[in-house]
Amino acid sequence: MLGDPYQALLELNERYGEVCKFGVAGQHYVMLFGAEANRLLLDDSPKRPRFLSRDVLSLLIPVVGSCAMVVSDGHEHRRRRSLVQPAFAYRRLQRYVPTMTAEVERMLSAWEPGSTVDAFAAVRSCIRRIAIRCLFGERLQEHTDVIGRELETALHYINRSPFLRFDHDLPGTGYRKAVAARKRVDDLVRAEIDQRRAEPQDRGDVLEALLTSCTHSGERLSDLEVRDQVISLIASGYDSSSSAAGWAVYALLSRPEVYARVRAEVARVAGDEPLTHAHLEAMDYVGWTIKEILRLHTPGVLTGRTAVEDVEFAGHTIPAGTKVLYSQYVTHRMPSLFPDPLEFRPERWDPSAPDYREPVPYSWVPFGGGYRHCIGFTFAELELRALIAELARRTELTLAVDSVAPVGVATMWPKGGVPVTVGSVHPPRSRDLAAEPA
Numbered sequence: 001m002l003g004d005p006y007q008a009l010l011e012l013n014e015r016y017g018e019v020c021k022f023g024v025a026g027q028h029y030v031m032l033f034g035a036e037a038n039r040l041l042l043d044d045s046p047k048r049p050r051f052l053s054r055d056v057l058s059l060l061i062p063v064v065g066s067c068a069m070v071v072s073d074g075h076e077h078r079r080r081r082s083l084v085q086p087a088f089a090y091r092r093l094q095r096y097v098p099t100m101t102a103e104v105e106r107m108l109s110a111w112e113p114g115s116t117v118d119a120f121a122a123v124r125s126c127i128r129r130i131a132i133r134c135l136f137g138e139r140l141q142e143h144t145d146v147i148g149r150e151l152e153t154a155l156h157y158i159n160r161s162p163f164l165r166f167d168h169d170l171p172g173t174g175y176r177k178a179v180a181a182r183k184r185v186d187d188l189v190r191a192e193i194d195q196r197r198a199e200p201q202d203r204g205d206v207l208e209a210l211l212t213s214c215t216h217s218g219e220r221l222s223d224l225e226v227r228d229q230v231i232s233l234i235a236s237g238y239d240s241s242s243s244a245a246g247w248a249v250y251a252l253l254s255r256p257e258v259y260a261r262v263r264a265e266v267a268r269v270a271g272d273e274p275l276t277h278a279h280l281e282a283m284d285y286v287g288w289t290i291k292e293i294l295r296l297h298t299p300g301v302l303t304g305r306t307a308v309e310d311v312e313f314a315g316h317t318i319p320a321g322t323k324v325l326y327s328q329y330v331t332h333r334m335p336s337l338f339p340d341p342l343e344f345r346p347e348r349w350d351p352s353a354p355d356y357r358e359p360v361p362y363s364w365v366p367f368g369g370g371y372r373h374c375i376g377f378t379f380a381e382l383e384l385r386a387l388i389a390e391l392a393r394r395t396e397l398t399l400a401v402d403s404v405a406p407v408g409v410a411t412m413w414p415k416g417g418v419p420v421t422v423g424s425v426h427p428p429r430s431r432d433l434a435a436e437p438a
């Protein structure tokens with residue numbers, strides 16, 4: 001598990017089937033594999049859950065904060081989720097497309113022909129800027145790089161194997177550095193919240209939506225809760241999405257036949273017009289390509305819950321109190337669910353293809369499922385569509401390495417980045433970049 005966690009997970013499934021138990025460093029886990037296992041853990045009742053999240057996901061707290069939705073359970077989770085949900089309303093998300101494309105254009109304008117750039121590092125900072133601008137509006141932009149640097153320190157800590165962590169606040173530890181980095185972001189966000197409370201006005205961003213959100217019974221998020229939601233949204237919003245974006249560049253450049261179809265579709269749908277939400281929605285093949293990227297390069301490798309009561313599964317009793325894990329990585333590679341699972345074939349998602357098979361429920365779970373499914377999935381998909389479309393129509397790139405391996409347990413990153421050689425970057429003909437705010 002410590003050496004190659006991905007292979008170890010596949011081998012556990014191959015050797016033990018749907019259920020196995022293992023222990024590492026004094027921790028015991030039950031691992032469940034397959035679509036039915038995912039259904040068991042994800043298709044839970046929000047009012048009377050059989051599985052809780054906080055205990056297993058508490059390793060995220062140094063970054064997301066203890067009030068974040070992802071580490072909340074029960075009534076607190078329901079309340080926080082219903083107060084955050086309006087910030088992700090479909091119509092609101094459409095407004096973010098110009099910010100997304102402007103940031104991709106900004107990234108591309110720095111790529112010199114003939115140079116080699118790490119596309120993963122570049123998309124990571126681009127996606128971080130998108131997340132911060134869409135969440136906070138323009139005012140915190142000057143702090144974008146500071147926020148990014150600090151969160152990056154904290155994210156690197158939590159992306160260590162849980163078995164190699166040492167969560168004690170002692171001098172020189174990674175834990176202390178992560179907590180201190182998070183504290184510096186807290187201070188910036190708290191100052192912004194104070195300022196907004198003092199001068200309320202509709203700025204149209206996610207922070208404003210969180211500050212004004214109110215349930216039917218008049219409940220609101222406290223300032224502490226707003227702060228933790230905002231920081232966890234930035235962290236989730238860019239860590240998983242940028243991992244997917246890095247893999248997207250790799251997947252397209254290593255599969256010329258797929259990339260050629262992507263480029264043809266982007267040219268047909270959008271030509272050289274500024275990308276709109278309608279263009280992005282109309283790109284079916286790009287959408288299937290993203291599904292395939294999220295299947296084979298799913299940013300989340302495994303997720304867990306703690307059973308709150310005895311649960312039966314596949315002839316076994318899982319006792320209350322057990323930490324139970326499921327793996328998106330393994331499910332997405334099961335031949336029974338995805339024929340020729342290691343083949344990257346966007347066409348498998350085309351409902352009009354002759355060999356199309358309706359996906360088995362809970363077989364494709366990059367965004368989780370059930371009442372805790374990813375609240376940012378539409379945002380993430382739009383962002384990936386915008387990135388792929390701009391890369392496809394503006395750049396000539398080649399991979400500078402033969403292959404890229406994965407690394408990381410909380411999020412699967414491309415190890416060593418995605419080095420690409422820049423052939424050319426065409427400036428947008430129909431858009432005046434100078435008009436974009438810095």
Ligand code: HEM
Binds near residue numbers: 368372
């Ligand atoms: C490709 C990109 C993304 C992937 C693969 C992804 C994946 C996931 C997964 C698997 C979960 C469920 C975790 C669980 O069941 O315990 C989740 C939850 C969550 N995600 Fe994402 N995510 C992505 C992008 C985003 C973005 C862009 C945002 C926000 C801007 C976001 C915010 C959240 C939040 C707040 C939760 C917690 C939901 C809850 O507990 O009710 N994610 N995400």
